[in-house]
Amino acid sequence: MRNEIREQRRQRGLSQAELAAALGVSRQTVISIESGRYLPSLPLAFTIARFFGLTVDKMFDPDDEEAGL
């Protein structure tokens, strides 16, 4: 699962710690999500997408094989 979080965060000049504080999660979790090691829950995915003013499907892009498409 690819995601746009790192790019969006950098565009807005936010650090991982600042994004984590805004989302109500830890900095370590932001790092894990950005690197694709952790898939956030649906509520957190929506929170992330809303924070950046995007939709969830713009924010997260499943690999076709992974998604079974």
Place this chain on the structure above:
Amino acid sequence: MITFIPPRLRKPAWTALAGLVFAGAWLVHGGPLWWVSIMAVIATAASTARVYRLGGQDTDDGARAGSRADERQQLISVRSRALGFSLAAVASFIGLTAAIALKAVWWWPFLVILLFMGYGYLFGLGKYGVAEEGTPDDTDADTGHPTRSPVSP
């Protein structure tokens, strides 16, 4: 009760409580090994301070120790507990079978542990929502009967 304790102090409080109960057990035990209770109190104080200090760190361990874990950190904790549960179950089963084979009298604590684990597991399945998936959307929720004719396409 736990909600009255600030999050940062919860894990240290449990650590202190467990350690003091353990020390109390040695004190009640008495005999020539009564001094173990003193050692236990010292170890408990050190452990409590360590957990409190850990709770202030900006790490996954710190978040858990400080009772402020987010969803990923809680998931890690749950998976770790599940692994520990599985290993303890295997160890208990091995202990039980070994005790039976050796005709030892200490077989029953293993059985008690296994029973607690088994009932705890079943309790967890009920508490955390197994069989709460509801009825299929082509089934009447009140009667449980199909709402469509089985012969219709």
